[in-house]
Each structure stands twice: as C-alpha cells, then as structure tokens.
Amino acid sequence: MLKQYLLSPGPTAVPERVLLRMAHPMIHHRTPQFSAIFAETKRMLEQVIQTKNDALILASSGSGAMEAAVTNLCSPGDTIIYVNGGKFGERWGKIAAKYGVNTVEIKVEWGQAVEISAVEAALDAHPEAKGVFLQASETSTATEHPIREVARLTAARKGCVTVVDAITALGVIDMPMDDWGLDVVISGSQKAFMLPPGLAMIALSDKAWALTESAACPRFYFDLATERKNQQAGKDTTAWTPAVALILGLNEVLKMIFEEGLDNLHARHALLAKATRAAVAALGMKPVSSSPATSATGAFVPDGVDGGAFVKYLRDIMGVTFAGGQDHLKGKIIRIAHLGYYDVFDICIAISAIEIALNRFGHPVEMGRGVAAAQTVLAERFPAQE
Ligand SMILES: Cc1ncc(COP(=O)(O)O)c(C=O)c1O
Incomplete structure (x- = not known):
C-alpha cells in the first residue's frame, strides 16, 4: 500500500463530510427543495466574497468565469489592460484576443508582483480601457498581486473596472470585495472551496453590471445577466442545469467555513x-x-x-x-x-x-x-x- 496525499494547488483534498453530502441521492433542480439549498449556498458564498451583490455559480472550471468576465464586460474593439506575470495572467490576453478585444499587456517577471506605477501608467496611456484584469494570486508562480491598490486606481476612472481572478485567493486571504472596491471577483471549486473541479463563482459590482449592458461580445451559456435573473433571491435556480452534486457539496463547505x-x-x-x-x-x-x-x-x-x-x-x-x-x-x-x-x-x-x-x-x-x-x-x- 502507498497512502496518497494530494498537496497540489488544485484540485485539493475534499473533506469527508463534503464527500458524504455529495453522495446523497440526486435531487431535481427545478424544485423548492433545490432552491432552498441554492439560496442558502449563494447567501453564504456572498458572505465569503463579502459583497452585497449577487454571487453567481456557474457549471464550469474557473476559466469559464474568466471568459465570462471578458465577454460580459467588453465589446470587440474595446481595450483591456491585463497583468501577465504567469500562466494565468497570460490567459486574460488569450481570451480577450479570441473575442477581438484589444489588449495592453503589463508584463511582469515571473515571481514578482505587478508594480502599481506600471498599472497607473497603463491606465493613463489608455484612458479608453474597460478594465484592469489580474490575478489576486498567480498560482503558476505562487505570487500575490496588490489587488486592493489596483482597485483604488480604477475606482476613480469612469467605466473602468478591476477584474480579479481570485481562484486561489478567495477563502485564503481576506479580500473584502465591496470594501476594497473590487469590481469582479472570480473563484473556482477545486481550490480553497475544497470541492472537486466543476464550479466557478463570479460576483460583479454595480459598476461592472453597468458595463454588461453595453458589452457586445457574443455569449450564450455564460450570459451573466441571464444567470442573475435566475439565480437572484426569489427564483433561486440557475439558467441551465446546475452541477447539483457540487452545489450540495458547496453548501456543506460553506457551513464548514462559517463554523471555523x-x-x-x-x-x-x-x-x-x-x-x-x-x-x-x-x-x-x-x-x-x-x-x-x-x-x-x-x-x-x-x-x-x-x-x-x-x-x-x-x-x-x-x-x-x-x-x-x-x-x-x-x-x-x-x-x-x-x-x-x-x-x-x-x-x-x-x-x-x-x-x-x-x-x-x-x-x-x-x-x-x-x-x-x-x-x-x-x-x-x-x-x-x-
Ligand atoms: C489563478 C488561477 N486562475 C485560473 C485558473 C484556471 O482555472 P481552471 O483550471 O479551473 O479553469 C487556475 C487554475 O489553476 C488558477 O490557479
């Protein structure tokens, strides 16, 4: 026998009580039974993100929510600034390019945090930029970027948002979305949320929601306005068939988080x-x-x-x-x-x-x-x- 230990930065180990919860018999997602669990889960998730806005739960890996951030905030021909200090920062540029969104890359040596002066200079040079896209924690180099300071820079700029990939930061560091003025916060299930891969989470500020109204990038499955209509309180379901077992697991995980x-x-x-x-x-x-x-x-x-x-x-x-x-x-x-x-x-x-x-x-x-x-x-x- 060789006992196995999973000590990678995702997927991470799943606690026993979460595994057991996910092993419960399947329930139908268009039922009051599911909606009650969904509503409770979403509320707890919003408390972890520390936002008064909706936290949306998507059936995808984290990259799906990254793509959703680009397509829901931008139109082809728009410009975004992104921080490329590793594999995941680089991904912002790749996604944007696929949708015809122009990119201004702030290249950062791997293992270093972005300099705030570089972000400020890019914003000054590109007042048309719709946002600064970066990682809270760039997992490929195990590096944290100064998201709070970046959010301070975009706060004063009309129509320009800070988009944070917090896939390995949410549930790890204190990053209160509303207090810090983060406009988009993204996470995924297989990291600090202690679940198997398959769920992404995304929350938008009012400023970011305003951008979605004019954003013309094509989108269907990841249309966040459609998701919000379905997921918000009162409807408490998802636009498409949700990953039911993972949402049950997330409910259990969030209970564990608030017990701690x-x-x-x-x-x-x-x-x-x-x-x-x-x-x-x-x-x-x-x-x-x-x-x-x-x-x-x-x-x-x-x-x-x-x-x-x-x-x-x-x-x-x-x-x-x-x-x-x-x-x-x-x-x-x-x-x-x-x-x-x-x-x-x-x-x-x-x-x-x-x-x-x-x-x-x-x-x-x-x-x-x-x-x-x-x-x-x-x-x-x-x-x-x-
Ligand atoms: C910081 C960061 N961003 C994005 C991703 C991509 O997420 P996924 O593999 O869930 O699509 C990861 C996954 O490791 C990550 O750590």
Whole structure:
C-alpha cells in the first residue's frame, strides 16, 4: 500500500463530510427543495466574497468565469489592460484576443508582483480601457498581486473596472470585495472551496453590471445577466442545469467555513504559508516569489536536481502529489500548496517528504531540519498549557 496525499494547488483534498453530502441521492433542480439549498449556498458564498451583490455559480472550471468576465464586460474593439506575470495572467490576453478585444499587456517577471506605477501608467496611456484584469494570486508562480491598490486606481476612472481572478485567493486571504472596491471577483471549486473541479463563482459590482449592458461580445451559456435573473433571491435556480452534486457539496463547505469563522480561516492559511516558507528556507531552497502567495509556496529545486523527475518521484514513489513548474519554470521548481482542507500536519507531511526526496536525489539535507522550522511556526496554532 502507498497512502496518497494530494498537496497540489488544485484540485485539493475534499473533506469527508463534503464527500458524504455529495453522495446523497440526486435531487431535481427545478424544485423548492433545490432552491432552498441554492439560496442558502449563494447567501453564504456572498458572505465569503463579502459583497452585497449577487454571487453567481456557474457549471464550469474557473476559466469559464474568466471568459465570462471578458465577454460580459467588453465589446470587440474595446481595450483591456491585463497583468501577465504567469500562466494565468497570460490567459486574460488569450481570451480577450479570441473575442477581438484589444489588449495592453503589463508584463511582469515571473515571481514578482505587478508594480502599481506600471498599472497607473497603463491606465493613463489608455484612458479608453474597460478594465484592469489580474490575478489576486498567480498560482503558476505562487505570487500575490496588490489587488486592493489596483482597485483604488480604477475606482476613480469612469467605466473602468478591476477584474480579479481570485481562484486561489478567495477563502485564503481576506479580500473584502465591496470594501476594497473590487469590481469582479472570480473563484473556482477545486481550490480553497475544497470541492472537486466543476464550479466557478463570479460576483460583479454595480459598476461592472453597468458595463454588461453595453458589452457586445457574443455569449450564450455564460450570459451573466441571464444567470442573475435566475439565480437572484426569489427564483433561486440557475439558467441551465446546475452541477447539483457540487452545489450540495458547496453548501456543506460553506457551513464548514462559517463554523471555523472567516477570520480563523484566513489566519489558518496565513500560518500554514508562514510555516512552509520557513521550512523551505531552512532547507536552503530559493523561493520563486518575492511576493509569496498565501495559497502555495514555490521553491526552486537545488541545482543538479531535475524538478520534473523530483515531483514525479514524490508522487509515484512516495505518494505525495505536489505541482511542478510550467513553461520556463518547468523542471526547476516545486509548488507546495496550503489552501483548502489543510491543517498543520499536512505541512509536516509535505516538508518531510521533500527532505527524504532531496536525500534520495543525492542532495543531502539534514532530515528534520525543514520540518523543525515548520513546527516552530505551526506550534502557534495550539494554546500553551500551564
Ligand atoms: C489563478 C488561477 N486562475 C485560473 C485558473 C484556471 O482555472 P481552471 O483550471 O479551473 O479553469 C487556475 C487554475 O489553476 C488558477 O490557479
């Protein structure tokens, strides 16, 4: 037997009580029974997003909601500014180009956060821009961007919004949508929401909803105005057949989140991130990011170690699944996730496995050195006893 641990930044592990809830017999989606669950789920989701507006639930992966943001806010020939600091930032440009939307790219070195001055300069140079599209957490480099500061810049500009891909940030960091003036917030089920892949979530501010009225990009399945009409209170259903089992699961997940409390949820993620960074540093591994994410830690594997083979060995021989690098970071880094159904001892497993693997790859590290560094931080989670 080889026990498996899923420690990747998505999909993440699904808690037992959520799995059990999703295993309940199927219910029909055009029933009062479903609508009651849907309404409760949507309300709780809006509390996590911290918005008074509707949080819409779509049957797709997160990229579906990214596409919906572009098509519902823009017309062909419009211009958007987007931050490209990794695989997911790059995706904004690809989506926009498919719909004939002009793009102004702010290219950011992988592992760095966007400079606010660069966003301001792009906005000044392109007053016609419909918005700034970026990631709260760029998962490919495990890097956080300053979304709050970007939202401050667009707040003063008429018809220009901040669109945040928070797929690995919502439920991880405190990012109150309305307070911070974020205009669009997007998430997905398979990250901090501790569910299998298949749901995307999207919320729009009043300013963003106003843009949807004139946006002429073609759209059918992802027409957010149609979804809002169906999903809003009173109707409490979806325009198309929803992913019923995942919505039941989301209902359970949100109950777990509110049992923990939002502040505790964010504090737990911050602690796990801090412990992982301490462990990686103790092992002498260089961090990928100068603005490290709370959802995952990226670290370079030591010189001479093939990162691809390293991650494969951890997964196939040791049973511990991490993520490697993409594009030019392929074979060079490992990404250790700490979002969703994670607690302190998951970090100990992750670091302990990496220590063993480093030794097996001929890169001697003192066993326990990284784990000890993590434990020192993780101990903060437990109260001292007299
Ligand atoms: C920040 C970010 N954006 C977008 C995506 C794409 O989401 P999906 O794969 O659910 O379509 C991911 C998935 O890893 C992500 O981490």
